[in-house]
Amino acid sequence: MAPDLVSRTCLVLGLRLEGDGPLARRLAEATRAGDPVHLSAWDLRRAEGMQPVVDAPVLVCENPQVLEAVAERQVEGWVVVCTAGEPNLVVDEVLGLLAAAGGDLRYHGDFDWPGLALAERAAGRHGVRPWLMGVADYLAGVAVGGPQLVGTPVDPSWDPELGAAMRHHGHAVHEETVLPRLLDAMGHGR
Structure with missing residues (x-):
């Protein structure tokens, strides 16, 4: 049995599409309102051949709290795509469309071993550049008593x-x- 098209989603903020189809209109309205949107495989199938507008840098973040904070603070001039941990097929398709359109994709995630592995895979698959993910950024955020690193380095x-x-x-x-x-x-x- 084939998987359903509605349960896997990609959380986005500020994403717009070329054209005037139903999904392009829905995303344009959400962008104007500053509202996050969950895109499903259903949406992507119905908007086959969609072309994202890539006139702003794209923050690819790991945690939905980051996207929520960007929306609440009303940071303008960015598109945000949240992987919510390991990217599912919908997230992967959205990132692929943005990369193919020439988007400036910048990854920010957790400074832990799985977070670094996610960044490596995103860079290899979609040309995403790690952003604010260097040693100086880690040292600025590390605190004694924070969570212990676990897993494979x-x-x-x-x-x-x-x-x-x-x-x-x-x-x-x-x-x-x-x-x-x-x-x-x-x-x-x-």
């Missing part, structure tokens, strides 16, 4: 010193704990 290709610093400190930095810094950087259009 990952040496990130974009910053060889990051993996060493994480092994040295032994603590994870979750994406939502560095929200003020992330939102400030987005507000300044970096």
Whole structure:
């Protein structure tokens, strides 16, 4: 039996499409209102051949709290796509469409081993650039007493010193704990 088309979704904010189809109109209205939208495989199938508008950088985040904070703060000039952890097929398709359209995709996630692995896969699959994910960013967020790193260590290709610093400190930095810094950087259009 084939999987359903409505249960897997991709949470987006500020995503717009070329044209005037039903999904393009729904996304345009949500963008004007500053509202997040869950896209399903159903939506993508009905809008086959859709072309995203890529006139703003795209933050690809791991945690829905990040997208929610961007919406609440009404940060303008960005599209946000949330993977909600490991990307499902809908998220993967949305990222593929944005990458194919030439979008400036910037990944920010957790400073833990699974988070680094997600960033590596996103970079390899869609050309997503890790953003605010270097050793200096980790050191600015790490706190003694934070969650312990668990799992298999990952040496990130974009910053060889990051993996060493994480092994040295032994603590994870979750994406939502560095929200003020992330939102400030987005507000300044970096």
